[in-house]
Amino acid sequence: NAGVTQTPKFQVLKTGQSMTLQCAQDMNHEYMSWYRQDPGMGLRLIHYSVGAGITDQGEVPNGYNVSRSTTEDFPLRLLSAAPSQTSVYFCASSYSSGPGNTIYFGEGSWLTVV
Amino acid sequence: RKEVEQDPGPFNVPEGATVAFNCTYSNSASQSFFWYRQDCRKEPKLLMSVYSSGNEDGRFTAQLNRASQYISLLIRDSKLSDSATYLCVVPRSGGGADGLTFGKGTHLIIQP
Numbered sequence: 001n002a003g004v005t006q007t008p009k010f011q012v013l014k015t016g017q018s019m020t021l022q023c024a025q026d027m028n029h030e031y032m033s034w035y036r037q038d039p040g041m042g043l044r045l046i047h048y049s050v051g052a053g054i055t056d057q058g059e060v061p062n063g064y065n066v067s068r069s070t071t072e073d074f075p076l077r078l079l080s081a082a083p084s085q086t087s088v089y090f091c092a093s094s095y096s097s098g099p100g101n102t103i104y105f106g107e108g109s110w111l112t113v114v
Numbered sequence: 115r116k117e118v119e120q121d122p123g124p125f126n127v128p129e130g131a132t133v134a135f136n137c138t139y140s141n142s143a144s145q146s147f148f149w150y151r152q153d154c155r156k157e158p159k160l161l162m163s164v165y166s167s168g169n170e171d172g173r174f175t176a177q178l179n180r181a182s183q184y185i186s187l188l189i190r191d192s193k194l195s196d197s198a199t200y201l202c203v204v205p206r207s208g209g210g211a212d213g214l215t216f217g218k219g220t221h222l223i224i225q226p
Binding site: 044045 | 118122155156157158159160163201206213214215216217218219
């Protein structure tokens with residue numbers, strides 16, 4: 001009963017390094033998205049995908065890339081990490097993007113950029 | 115008006131009391147609304163969905179006022195386990211095709 005799985009759970013990066021946060025879901029959901037959560041800011045949408053091969057930008061896309069080669073996986077790439085990207089990252093998925101579809105979140109990835 | 119606005123609290127409430135908090139939204143085209151619960155250092159989890167005037171699930175009642183563009187969450191007979199942050203959530207484009215807009219959350223503390 002895995003649901004949405006994110007790895008790694010914790011990561012420390014140096015400024016300028018790149019890395020990929022992995023996200024996988026086993027519910028055959030079409031819609032997947034990435035959010036970041038900062039203190040006092042709430043969750044903000046980074047990128048989203050409505051199906052394999054389709055991605056689009058959310059509210060705060062700069063500094064991040066995504067791809068969706070399969071229905072199951074939606075990795076988030078940090079191209080050149082900056083201290084401003086220190087945050088908690090949540091991957092989410094739902095059956096579709098329409099209203100009424102429950103969104104399931106992964107357990108989060110805590111990223112610190114020093 | 116901000117897209118989704120909530121009173122951050124904290125709301126300190128004795129166990130067994132009734133507590134209510136509101137959320138205002140700016141997108142008048144929104145058709146569905148959600149309350150998520152988030153425990154400290156955990157992922158958000160869906161608490162309730164609201165599509166028409168309201169929804170009730172046990173001790174929890176969510177109500178929608180489209181004219182004034184706010185939704186409310188009422189918790190009756192509060193339990194210690196209700197202590198959490200409650201996030202008001204509205205689809206970004208009205209239909210949710212490009213994700214959700216989250217409020218910053220209302221922090222609730224139930225005291226014994």
